[in-house]
Amino acid sequence: MFFVIAGLKVDLSDLDASGLGDLALILVAAIGGKSAGVFSGARINGWTSGSPLLSPPS
Numbered sequence: 001m002f003f004v005i006a007g008l009k010v011d012l013s014d015l016d017a018s019g020l021g022d023l024a025l026i027l028v029a030a031i032g033g034k035s036a037g038v039f040s041g042a043r044i045n046g047w048t049s050g051s052p053l054l055s056p057p058s
Contacts, residue, residue, distance in 0.1 A: 015023065
């Protein structure tokens with residue numbers, strides 16, 4: 001619920017070129033960090049790129 005309320009209060013109309021660059025950098029860091037965490041967790045638990053998604057690693 002917090003993120004819904006916080007998101008409704010965001011006004012992106014005041015963003016200029018540098019603000020848009022900052023937003024893009026934050027998004028790249030957030031998405032990259034999540035992807036690296038998921039990838040690392042899968043590798044630690046024995047999943048490989050050829051493993052099926054719905055069955056545990058053998």
